[in-house]
Amino acid sequence: MGVIEWLDERFKFYENFLRMKAPRHAFNPMYSLGGLTFLFFIVQAVTGVFLAIYYQPSPEYAYDSVARITYEVRYGNFVRSLHFYSAQFMVLFALLHFIRTYFTASYRKPREFTWITGILAGVLTILCGYTGYSLIFNTISVAAVRIVIGLVRDIPLIGSVLTDILQGTGSLSDLLSRYFTYHTLLLPGALFLVLALHFYLIRVHHISGPVSEGGKVEEVPFFPNLFVLEVAGIFFALGVLFIISNMFPAELGEKFNPLKPLGVGEPEWYFLSLYVFLKAGVLPLLVVLVPVLLILFFVLLPFMDKRGGRHPCNRPFYTFIGLTLTLSMAIYTYWGLITPGQSIPLGDLILSLIFVTAVSFAFSYGWHLLGGER
16 A cells, blocks of 8 residues: 555545535636635745845844845845735735625625634735835835824824834834734734634635525535636736746835935825825824724624625615725725825815715615616
């Protein structure tokens, strides 16, 4: 008896693997967004280990160590670019996965806690991104750190406590060492545990079917049907990531100099929709409270949205909220990209928000009235 047969006799891997079933709707690419997000998380973890070997978390050497990785270490620039772009793709696909789950009401019973763990994983992903690009210690990252700490400090009651957690004594050395620990140990560890629970709940309750699906879910053998498709998708996604990382290497930026004024910096794209409000002069406290309230709303959503079908036209209020947020993020992210270092008139921002809200309301409730029950 060979080693493989000996192991299979005890673990029954092949037997269980060949008997696995998958719902037919899992072949739809929209149901692969969560898996692609996890794929880029794995790339983040692997490339992060190699980068951590050379990185030095101190104000004196942080930027220079990243420059050494970029220009001196063999394949260092490519690995750093893989780490950078996989972070962008991880946030993007997590956001798309969230949107798909929201509009199909896939958070409903019995998947409430699957949804909540997904929300928590999304928050941890954003925090990983924020602490990660702050480690370069260029002018943009330092400006972003100071903006975030200023916003956190303004939070009533808990602002000072959160600020102490972020920056410690307030020195750049203490702040950078804390961010390095958060980015490489605490946040990825917490994210791994949350994702493990998330995948366990998916295993228990399975992925939700399409909103138009009725009756029993059709199942097909996982191997070779879905297995081959997922392997092909993994290689395609990795191929795109490798090509982009090679053609457009991650930028290094200008080294932070404490003796020079910082100037105006722009955060990563997934923060731009909020940053636009700061550029328009909106009270910083509101900019902090809005995402906090939205997270609370999303956590409570499965316990509020219980009636009617899962189709978006049957849930006009929640479709209206989701459409307003999705359009606002897309528009304000683009607005932030085309106005680097520029202020935005508050009146124009208010008018655009009114317009987006009106369009979303008209579409959601018009679809509900014309579409009927689905």
